Amino acid sequence: MRKNTAGRMFVATCVGSFFILILYLQCNIRPAADPGSKRTKFPVKSRRTPQQTLHSSDQLNMSVVQTTLQGRRELLQKVCEIHTQKQRILNLEDLQHLIVDDTHGLLYCYVPKVACTNWKRVMMVLTGNGTYHSPLAIPASEAHVAGNLRSLSEYSTADVNHRLRSYLKFIFVREPFERLVSAYRNKFTRSYNTAFHIRYGTKIVRRHRPNPRPEALKHGNDVSFEEFVYYLVDPRTQREEPFNEHWERVHSLCHPCLIHYDIVGKYETLEQDSSYVLRLAGVDTEVSFPTSSKSTRTNGDMAAKFFNNISPFYQKKLYNLYQMDFFLFNYSTPAYLKLK
Numbered sequence: 359m360r361k362n363t364a365g366r367m368f369v370a371t372c373v374g375s376f377f378i379l380i381l382y383l384q385c386n387i388r389p390a391a392d393p394g395s396k397r398t399k400f401p402v403k404s405r406r407t408p409q410q411t412l413h414s415s416d417q418l419n420m421s422v423v424q425t426t427l428q429g430r431r432e433l434l435q436k437v438c439e440i441h442t443q444k445q446r447i448l449n450l451e452d453l454q455h456l457i458v459d460d461t462h463g464l465l466y467c468y469v470p471k472v473a474c475t476n477w478k479r480v481m482m483v484l485t486g487n488g489t490y491h492s493p494l495a496i497p498a499s500e501a502h503v504a505g506n507l508r509s510l511s512e513y514s515t516a517d518v519n520h521r522l523r524s525y526l527k528f529i530f531v532r533e534p535f536e537r538l539v540s541a542y543r544n545k546f547t548r549s550y551n552t553a554f555h556i557r558y559g560t561k562i563v564r565r566h567r568p569n570p571r572p573e574a575l576k577h578g579n580d581v582s583f584e585e586f587v588y589y590l591v592d593p594r595t596q597r598e599e600p601f602n603e604h605w606e607r608v609h610s611l612c613h614p615c616l617i618h619y620d621i622v623g624k625y626e627t628l629e630q631d632s633s634y635v636l637r638l639a640g641v642d643t644e645v646s647f648p649t650s651s652k653s654t655r656t657n658g659d660m661a662a663k664f665f666n667n668i669s670p671f672y673q674k675k676l677y678n679l680y681q682m683d684f685f686l687f688n689y690s691t692p693a694y695l696k697l698k
């Protein structure tokens with residue numbers, strides 16, 4: 359049943375993908391501001407959609423957060439214009455990471471290793487019709503169960519177009535190498551992540567370690583960061599299959615040059631940006647973004663430590679691979695890299 363629907367939708371989307379692009383281009387046109395409500399900055403029970411609230415508050419006395427977010431949005435658009443030769447057409451697969459909240463009019467593109475468990479929990483509270491009382495009451499494992507949240511790729515072309523045009527689209531990003539190191543540590547240095555060790559670790563050891571021990575070949579559970587880097591920059595890797603989402607670039611996961619995100623939140627300012635999104639959605643009284651107790655966010659030299667072992671040649675290759683994420687989201691080239 360499900361498979362049939364998906365099949366039909368795929369055909370429909372192939373036929374209809376042309377329209378996704380055409381109709382969607384209109385999203386750059388701002389919704390007309392409602393003149394009567396300019397004075398209210400964040401109406402708690404607004405009749406406006408979050409996206410309308412965002413654009414009407416653009417004309418208000420802007421807070422520092424708003425100004426920052428607008429700067430990011432404009433910079434993203436500028437970088438996209440510089441680096442995009444021709445507009446590609448959105449297809450179903452491009453929309454897989456977009457999570458839909460039809461109740462509040464939100465689209466969230468999730469990026470692993472950027473607080474996505476907590477954002478998925480919040481989205482479950484928002485779409486759950488009162489099933490969940492607080493985000494942290496939802497086990498992390500449940501937040502990642504496929505089917506607990508709806509992806510935009512499950513909708514018909516007309517429904518996709520409508521949502522891309524009128525919902526508040528947001529994304530959370532992070533300094534690319536901090537994210538990469540975080541993915542490496544989580545997937546390759548924790549003994550419980552056996553699925554990743556078997557799926558990726560064994561292959562990395564086989565290809566990128568001279569004279570591996572038989573146990574290492576079998577378990578793939580002692581991959582070094584250096585070997586992980588060899589794997590990432592090896593042209594065979596991406597020829598064979600797309601990167602796993604934990605180390606795939608945001609550019610490829612969320613298509614920020616094709617989907618015009620209203621809000622680009624950052625991991626580095628997670629609390630502030632998250633509460634802004636919740637205020638725009640008018641749900642800040644119902645749900646608050648979970649603040650983590652063990653904040654690793656202040657730890658900016660973590661990546662520096664890991665890159666110490668990587669030769670300048672591979673540092674450069676890796677930087678080239680992740681360059682678009684640095685450019686698009688205004689992250690400066692890390693000072694610890696030896697690119698010369």
Ligand SMILES: *[C@@H]1O[C@H](CO)[C@@H](O)[C@H](O)[C@H]1NC(C)=O
Binds near residue numbers: 419
């Ligand atoms: C903007 O807000 C600040 C502080 O809230 C206030 O001092 C300033 O006069 C306002 N500016 C305008 C143009 O309304």
Ligand SMILES: *[C@@H]1O[C@H](CO)[C@@H](O)[C@H](O)[C@H]1NC(C)=O
Binds near residue numbers: 426429430433690
């Ligand atoms: C980009 O980053 C630089 C350096 O961190 C900062 O000064 C600037 O304000 C940022 N620009 C935008 C539009 O966010």
Ligand SMILES: *[C@@H]1O[C@H](CO)[C@@H](O)[C@H](O)[C@H]1NC(C)=O
Binds near residue numbers: 485486487489
């Ligand atoms: C919430 O209610 C809406 C409308 O009644 C329904 O379509 C949706 O499936 C419900 N969601 C959950 C998680 O029960």
